[in-house]
Amino acid sequence: MKVLFLFTLLFCLVPLNSGDIPPGIRDVICLMQHGTCRLFFCHSGEKKSEICSDPWNRCCVPNTEEKKKLKMNGGSST
Secondary structure, eight states: OHHHHHHHHHHHHTTTOOOSSOTTHHHHHHHHTTOEEEESOOOTTEEEEEEOSSTTEEEEEEOHHHHHHHHHHTOOOO
């Protein structure tokens, strides 16, 4: 029973203490890459990047290849 309690305690504490980047900074990094933080999945035309400050959010950055195709075809990106 003690082993189960210790395992549960460690499992809950480890993901919260990444220690490499302060909270909120990951969101700023995502915004600097012209991305948005989305829950789980990115929209079509976006690619997954690093994680955001919230545990389940991912940074979704617009796919540059799709922008290049639109420019070559004469379409607008809006």
